[in-house]
Amino acid sequence: MGERIHATYWLETGDDPARAAEVIAGEQSSGTFVALATETPELKARAGARVERLEVIDTSRTPSLPTPKQASVYTRCVLELSWPIENLGACLPTLMATIAGNLYELRAVTGLRLIDLQLPPSFAAAYPGPAFGIAGTRRLAGVAHGPLIGTIIKPSVGLSADETAEQVRALIAGGIDFIKDDELQADGPNCPFENRVRAVMRVVNDAADRTGKKAMVAFNLTGDLDKMRRRHDLVLAQGGTCVMACLNSVGLVGLLELRRHSQLPIHAHRAGWGYLSRSPALGFDFAPLQKIWRLAGADHLHVNGLRNKFSEPDASVIAAARSVLAPVMASAELPAMPVFSSGQTGLQAHDTYAALGRADLIHAAGGGIFGHPRGVPAGVEALRASWQAAMEGIPLAQQAQRVPALAEALEFWR
């Protein structure tokens, strides 16, 4: 086929960087710790990973990660490797073992972070990508323009199915577009999935019958595969329009199988993202990883939000959101929708819109909606008015003069 997979890393090494790059390329393809007669030049030319680029950034006197192999200086570089697709085929699980397998454990490595991934067209031929993406989500949610204004059921766990439905009733009465379960709430005995879906969908369907607008509810069906399938079927049968799964809980095969089965958009939660990303010298940027999840079928992908309550910096949030809105590859866009949440209010609308240049996203606010002195309807109105202002280039203060709910919201958002 002649196609190659390209992965780019931030690398820190106490070795000569060129030698470290070769060790990594070897470990992840035909090489090993000792020279083998069977690794012939022909075999290496055919199956070896290739060092495509190695650019030194800077150096450090101390290693970012512990290693038994001490050095006097540690060099940071950008390292791009490539692999022939003939090594693995267009297989996402084996891709993970290839680009993100043993290499993180090498002694020569005192820092390694996957920062970019370029996949050849075979992967788009082998994997379907999101079934709904932006257009399908907008159609099902009945939101043609602007962000989906959303929220998360709180408390995360502890409400009964009926209490959850009551909260949904208030949110829908307030005009919300999108509601999601918390990632902790799947099918616990305190709030069984089936009871919750039936209770919530009664409320959703009643409102849709009255108003013609059906709020999208992402029911968290995370679990074993047979249960995920049954839960999906229940949501579908009850007229639901979205299911949610925790990516790092179900894994790639879980998402792939859900995509294969699902007739609804898949809201992909990345709970656990911190352990994959929180050390700057280890793990993953979101941009390369989200390509894999999108190929596997994620329609919506969480990216935190600007000035969020977690530790992720704004630059990382925006880079993540841009990556979700960018094509997976030139020949296959596979559009998906970024989901902004955590400490969000209308105050982030202008900056978010300015950074992305578009509003194909879900903006989920909790306290920013519930905290409004005139309740949920005014909270939703204020958040929507903020986005309208952002998209029309109107300053927020000016918009607040026209929209009392926004003026009131600005009092407690700040």
Next chain:
Amino acid sequence: MGERIHATYWLETGDDPARAAEVIAGEQSSGTFVALATETPELKARAGARVERLEVIDTSRTPSLPTPKQASVYTRCVLELSWPIENLGACLPTLMATIAGNLYELRAVTGLRLIDLQLPPSFAAAYPGPAFGIAGTRRLAGVAHGPLIGTIIKPSVGLSADETAEQVRALIAGGIDFIKDDELQADGPNCPFENRVRAVMRVVNDAADRTGKKAMVAFNLTGDLDKMRRRHDLVLAQGGTCVMACLNSVGLVGLLELRRHSQLPIHAHRAGWGYLSRSPALGFDFAPLQKIWRLAGADHLHVNGLRNKFSEPDASVIAAARSVLAPVMASAELPAMPVFSSGQTGLQAHDTYAALGRADLIHAAGGGIFGHPRGVPAGVEALRASWQAAMEGIPLAQQAQRVPALAEALEFWR
């Protein structure tokens, strides 16, 4: 049910540790960033995570992980939390979101590592655990006592199916017990799974017909679920006795479904373990994680090896191996077999045996076998003789006087 799940963390925080502990407990159960009227005392008592233990270890002037919330001092503690099983039920995927979800991203957290996990009996009732474990593996491999002497096909990728079978022929002629594919080698066009299995199993079956002993070959079937099932069925039909999957590539649902389908032991590779563990202030110890993989069905679990070629320290290797040999819980042992590899020779046999007190393990050596001047049979003999000495309390040098292959091996192992 009254059962609770207990997870213990190494925590570093710039906050007051007691407050940080409550924030973490809240984020992972009924709390959120703002106080909610709906989080009633009754709800919190029912669904809230509980701080069971908080012990300060030491302090640091600098945070281990970056945070926007600076402090003058960062306190390291052991934090034990517990959750009522009613929150989630006995569901491994939601367990992951609960014990290893958003909490890693909290601002108050500048270091967080899961170091222990105690699960209630419901999990053992809901999940089958390894189908073969130690006893089943010994039976299928025809090794009643001592370690399975093993190796890994090298080069990892690049050999054709027939070349792989030729390597297997030499290994089996040399008396090897166990052979595994590399984690990079699954079903690439260069060495298709079906061709490889058919070619290798011809060799394995021929030898078994002649000698009565069938070497166990762990074929790496990692991939999409339908393909993993078909590959498993092929291995089974060809008389194979083991399949291998990369845990972090297929995820929990992948392993659970493989376990549900498989009639063979599952050799679980942990490629990617580095990104989950390499920062001491982030991620996971292996002990808690391997409980989840064992409940999900892993029969063999990789643990590196003493004085390995990677960066993992010996203490971590032994802790991991001991955890695999320890019961998952008092009421459900779910025995599995640790797999030692990376830079292994007979030189590690005594220390490994001394640390574990038993030899229910797979000891995989590459160069330590292939490098023997008299070839694979002498390499296997030397490794086996080392273990025999270790188990019988005979010094290696003394054993070498009785076993010429070992005496020769000692020349190149050192």
